[in-house]
Amino acid sequence: MRFFTRIVLILLGLAASLVVPSHAQAPIAEPPPAAPGPLILGVYAQGSFIIAHTPAVQHLAVSHPTGVELNLQRQTNGSEPWHAWYRYPRIGVALVYYNYHNPVLAQSYASTIYIGKSLFRTPKQELNFRLGTGLAYFPNPFNLETNHKNAIVSSRLNATLQMRFEYDVAVAEHVGLLVGLGLNHYSNGSTAKPNMGINLPTLFLGINYHQQRPFVPLVVPPHDLPADIGQNFLNLSTSVGFKQLNPANKQKYVVQSVSVLAGRRISRKSNLLVGLEGFYDRSLVRQQRDTARSTSNLPDVKKAGLVLGHELLFGRLAMVTHLGFYVYNPYKSNDFYYERIGLKYHFTNRIFGAVDLKVHRGSADVLELKAGVKL
Template identity: 60%
Template sequence: MLALAALPAAAQADSVSAVRPTARGPFIVGAYAQGSFVVAHTYAIRHLANSHPTGVEVNLQRQTTGAADWHGWYRYPRLGLALTYYNFHNPQLGHVLAASPYISKSFSRGPRHDFNFRLGAGLAYLTNPYDRDTNHKNNIASSAFNATLQLRFEYDYALTPHLGLLMGLGLNHYSNGATTKPNFGANLPALVLGLNYHEQRNAPLANANAPAPADVGHNFLNFSASLGYKQRTESDLKKYVVNSVTAAVGRRINRKSNLLAGVEGFYDRSLKATLQDTTRAGLRQPDVKKLGAFVGHELLFGRLAFVSHLGFYVYAPYKSSTFYYERLGLKYHATDLLFGAVDLKIHRGAADVIEFKIGAKL
C-alpha cells in the first residue's frame, strides 16, 4: 500500500514518449457480481417485470499503450471481452449467457483510482425464448440468439498494487432486432461489485502526439449493399428478405470523425405481404419500395468505426412507418477499399431490421 501511495501521479505522463511500444499492453482480469431488475419499458411486458435478476461476469482487458496511433487520440482506452451470466429468477425468461467485446474510456485516472465508461456489444443466448405452445408469455425475446449491448460507468480503487475493488452502474440490453417476433427486448439496469487483478496498474505509454492521418480534410465516396431479414407478425413465421443500396459522400474532418450524407433505396418484402393481406381485391397496391436521404457520423477507432445515421424518406408511397429512420452500427475496413458493417435500422426507437452490409470506399 505504501509503495502504491508513493507513486507520483506524473509518472504515467512522464513515460509518454515518441517511441512506439510493442502491441502487447498489460492485462486486467475481473470478476464481478451483478444485481438488476427488468424494466417495463412497454405495457406489454409488465407481467415479466416481477423479478430481480442476478448475475456474474468475468472479463479480460488489455491496456492500450500507443502501438496504434488512435490509442493516444482517445487517451489510451482499454479493450476487453466480457462473459456474463444472468438468472432472471423467472421461469418464462430463464437464463442468459452473453459474450461482449468492449472498449473502456477513462474519465479520471490516477495511481490509486480509475473512473471510466464502458461500451460493449456482442451475442447473447437466452435459454427460454418465446414459444407459441410452451412459453407464450415471454414476449421479450422469441429467439434464443440475440444481440446484447452493455453500457456501464465503473470506479476501480486500488487495494494493493495489483488488486482493485470495482463498483459500477450500468445497463444490459438484449434484443434480436425484430428478426423474429415478438421482440420487445429486455433492459436490465445493474449494480456491479467485484475485483480486478492488474498485471501492471500504470502502463508505459507512448505516441501521445502521433500525427494526424493523411486523409484528414479529404473527401471520399461510399457505395454499399445490405441484406437483412425480419418476421412480420407472431402468426406469420416466414422470414422476409430486406435489401438496401446506399451511395454516400463523406469527409474526414479530424482524427476521430467522418461526416457523411447520402441517398439509399430500400425493398422490404414483408410490406408486400402485409399489403396482400389488407388490400381489397381489385384495388391497386402502392409501391413498397422506399428512397431515403440521410446524414451521418462515424466515430473512428483505427479500422473500426461506430456509425450513426439520421434519414428521411423522400419517396414512400406506402406509409408503413414514421417519415424518418435512425441507424446505429459497427463498420470495419478490411482494406482501404473494402468494408463490412452490421447496422440496426430503427423507427422511433423500435428495431426495424438488422442489416449486414458490404461496401467500397473510393
C-alpha cells in the same frame, strides 16, 4: 430501444533488425515493435431488475435477475496513433451469465466486445465509461404452444448492448475493488416476433487484477495527422436483413438496401457523410395484402431516403450513426424518418463490412449485414 454488433483487432509485431556486411557501415538496428499493453482480469457479481417499458412485459418485470461476469481487458498503450487520440482506452471481451429467477425467461449467456474510456485516473483510483456489443443466447424463447408468455425474447440468438460507469479503487498493488452502475439490453432486431427486448439496469461489484498499476503509456514521438484529413471519398454499399411479420407467421422476409454516400474526413476521429439509400422490404408486401380491402392498385413498398451520417473512428473500426428521411415512401408503413447505429470495419483500405440496426422512433426495424467499397 434495440440494438447490436462488433470487431476489435489488436495487432502484435515481430522484432526485426537490419544487418549489413562487415566492410560496410556499422549495422543500424530498427527499433523493436511496441509491446502490447498490460492486461486486466475481472470477476463481477451483478444484480438488476427488468424495466417494464411496455404493458406487454409487465407480467415478466417482477423478478430481480442476478448474474456473474468474467472479463479480460487490454490497456492500449500508444502503439497505434488512435490510442493517444482517445487518451488510451481499454479494449476487452466479457462473458456474462444471467439467472432471471423466472421460469418464463430462465437464463441467458452473452459474449461482448467493448471499449472503455477513462474519465478520471490517478495511480490508485479511476472512473471509466464502458460501451460494448455482442451476442446473447436465450435457451427458453417465445413459443406459441409451450412458452407463449415470453413476450420479451422470441429467438435463441439475440444482440446485446452494454453501457456502464465503473469505479475502481486499489486495495493492493495489483488488485482493485470495482463498483459500477450500468444498463444491459437484449434484442433480436425484429428478426423474430414478439421482440419487446429486455432492459436491465444493473449494479456491479467485483475485483480487478491489474497486470500494471499505475499504467504508464509508451514514450513515443508525436504522430503526424492522418494524411486523408480534409479528403473526400465515396462509399457504395448493399445490405441484407431478415424480418418476421408477427408471432403467428414464422416466415422470415428479406429486406435489402443499396446506398451511395459521399463523405469527408474532418478530423482524426470523425467522418461526415451524406447520400441516398434505397430499400426493399418484402414483409411490407405481405402486410399490404393482409390489411388492404383490395389487392389491386396497391402502392409501391419500395422506399428511398436521404441520409446524414457520422463515423467515430478507432483505426480500422468505426461507430456509425445515421439519421435518414424518406423522400420516396408511397406505402406509409412507418414514420417519415429513421435512425441507424452500427459498427463498421475496414478489411482493406477499400473494402468494408458493417452490422447496423435500423430503427423507427426507437423501435427496431431490421438488423442489416452490409458490405461495401470505398472509392
